[in-house]
Amino acid sequence: MQPTIYDVAKAAGVAASTVSRTFNKPGRVNEATRQRVLDAASELGYQHSPQNRALPGGRHRTIAMVLSDITNPHFFELIRGAEQRARASDVTLVIVNAEESQRVEEAQIRDLAPTVDGFVLAASRLADDDLVALAGRHRVVLLNRELTGLTSVALAVGAGCQQILEHLASLGHRSLTYCAGPPGSWMGAVRWAALSAGAEEHGMTAHRVGPYTPNVANGGVAADGALRTGATAIVAHNDLLAFGVIRRLTQRGVRVPDDVSVVGFDDIFAADFVHPSLTTLGGPGAHAGRLAVELLIDQFAGRSVRDAEQIRLPTELVLRESSGPAPRGS
DSSP states (O other): OOOOHHHHHHHHTSOHHHHHHHHHOGGGSOHHHHHHHHHHHHHHTOOOOGGGSSOTTOSSSEEEEEESOTTOTHHHHHHHHHHHHHHHTTOEEEEEEOTTOHHHHHHHHHHHGGGOSOEEEETOOSOHHHHHHHHHHSOEEEESOOOTTSOEEEEOHHHHHHHHHHHHHHTTOOEEEEEOOOTTOHHHHHHHHHHHHHHGGGTOEEEEEOOOOSSGGGHHHHHHHHHTTTOSEEEESSHHHHHHHHHHHHHTTOOTTTTOEEEEESOOGGGGTSSSOOEEEEOOHHHHHHHHHHHHHHHHTTOSOSSOOEEEEOOEEEOOTTOOOOOTTO
């Protein structure tokens, strides 16, 4: 069996991406490291060619990243991290938009399967059984979703929702309303489960309205539904929906945060620029994208095949102007 780029990396004590740069972009590697890689390659009998630069055993050196909604800025950082990691291993990353549709996602995967070496599925809307069946035929890593038996990268949503509850409870809020996103959203279901289960221990009641398509345009109807519950805090499925909620509340003369506090999820770049700026739960998006691609490349290299890895990354509640003390007498 011919040695691979990963064998050279192990022998030289460097990353596979460093071996790739040594042969393809030597100017980006210092002389000592370059020589160590070349010595290891010579000792192993590794022969470099464009066909074996990245994925041992891979037919296409191409992977597909399927996004539930490419228009959502939340995915920008995920894409950036994924692209960086793919480029470091000389792998082509194809971005695919599923348009928040299970049918479209299935069709995209079916059409791409013969031409790619694996899939990163970001916030997939496929049913659990369909994902298991897909993983039986192709290499798959889930992003922003978890499923027993499949490799995944997701944020620690439960702990993040606890941060939201602690923040609102500390401000005197006794009730919150969650504006739900798409019915098929695994992340949305986990968020609601964590918020509803943790509300009581914080002396709060939790309501749920929706589901809503998670964009600014649907924030208006979400705000109207949330106001009917009488809650003093609104937690939106994502930042885009939260922006629409704030806009509608302003139109109705409801002050944010004096009358109602609003919290979002994802901490997209615009959260700091809306007025009032949005309190939101974020996480290391670019790092998550890099990890997902790395786990998929590991599968090509014959690693991580013994057990599915489920990685959970920490979250951070970013406090801004949209959350404040509960109104007196609430």
